[in-house]
Each structure stands twice: as C-alpha cells, then as structure tokens.
Amino acid sequence: MLATRVLTISTSVCVRAHESVVKSKDFSLPTYVDRRDYALPDVAHVKQLSALKEKEKASCSSLSTDEKVELYRIKFRKSFAEMNRGSNEWKTVVGSATLFICFTALIIMWQKSYVYGPLPETFDKEWVAVQTKRMLDMKVNPIQRLEKNEWKK
Known part of the structure; x- marks a missing residue:
C-alpha cells in the first residue's frame, strides 16, 4: 500500500513538473513578414526591446553606426539590399x-x-x-x- 501511494505521488509530481515545458504559440496575433512589396510588417522582428532602445531616446548623433544597425534589426530582419540580393539556387x-x-x-x-x-x-x-x-x-x-x-x- 505504501508502495502504490509513493508511486502515485511521484507520478503526479512528474506530471506537474512537465506542465510548464510545453508552450503553445498564439496564432491569433499577426506574424512577422519580410517582403519587398510589404515594407512595414505588423509586428517587430524582435519582441523584447533592449537597453539600446532607451539610448535611442537621446540624441541620434550619439549612436554609433553599429548601434543604428542594431536598432534597425529590432524592427526588421533584412534590409532592402539584403532582400534584393540574388540567391545561389540557380x-x-x-x-x-x-x-x-x-x-x-x-x-x-x-x-x-x-x-x-x-x-x-x-x-x-x-x-x-x-x-x-x-x-x-x-x-x-x-x-x-x-x-x-x-x-x-
């Protein structure tokens, strides 16, 4: 009797422990689309904003070129030049x-x-x-x- 009780307790603990592992995506929200004919996607490429976003509120001249590129990458995955570049599929x-x-x-x-x-x-x-x-x-x-x-x- 004790063995069955221990088995049920350990089983329920394992089940509760793995509940938080499986997460489903919310497909009701718009998705990110990177296309030339659709220049402004509904959703930003990066969901979590970085500390760089706070630095952006200050003067733009204080930002370096790399920081400006990182700010651009928060909203967009590719630039127009990267989208227009040909592939090697041929x-x-x-x-x-x-x-x-x-x-x-x-x-x-x-x-x-x-x-x-x-x-x-x-x-x-x-x-x-x-x-x-x-x-x-x-x-x-x-x-x-x-x-x-x-x-x-």
Whole structure:
C-alpha cells in the first residue's frame, strides 16, 4: 500500500513538473513578414526591446553606426539590399539538370552497347538478306498478305 501511494505521488509530481515545458504559440496575433512589396510588417522582428532602445531616446548623433544597425534589426530582419540580393539556387538547378542529362546519356550508351548490340558498319547484301528473312519469319509486315481463299470471306 505504501508502495502504490509513493508511486502515485511521484507520478503526479512528474506530471506537474512537465506542465510548464510545453508552450503553445498564439496564432491569433499577426506574424512577422519580410517582403519587398510589404515594407512595414505588423509586428517587430524582435519582441523584447533592449537597453539600446532607451539610448535611442537621446540624441541620434550619439549612436554609433553599429548601434543604428542594431536598432534597425529590432524592427526588421533584412534590409532592402539584403532582400534584393540574388540567391545561389540557380546553381543547384543547373547542377541537378546536368546530372540528370548525364545519367540519361549513360543509360542510352549502355542500351546501345548491351541491349541493341553492335550496329553493322555497312549494310551488305548478306546482312540485308538475313534481316529480311527474319522479318518475314516473324511476320512483321504491316500489310498482311491474304491467301486467295481468305479474300472470299
């Protein structure tokens, strides 16, 4: 009985201890959006304001360039120059397309050598005769010859 009581007490303590770990986000508030066509987002990039914000209330000439940049970063994640900068995604696209084309070329070369066999250098009469005999044996002709007794049907 004592063991079950200790087990239930320790279990309830563990459950209470982990209640504060899981926190859900509030999706009813607007989110930060960094876009060129939407220049002023509804929400600041950084939620907690720093001591630098208090220093901003004084003269702007007392702020250094780095401090001015930090103040800008409180509201915005990227500047317009950073948003306009191109990405290197085109390298990935060109590289994967080249890889696909090379892989396809390897498959075609493998098929030409192992599936189709070697091609004859010149179409001599002996080779044409053998191929014609093979086609006639397989009845590959698109127009099938009808026997005379089949015409009457």
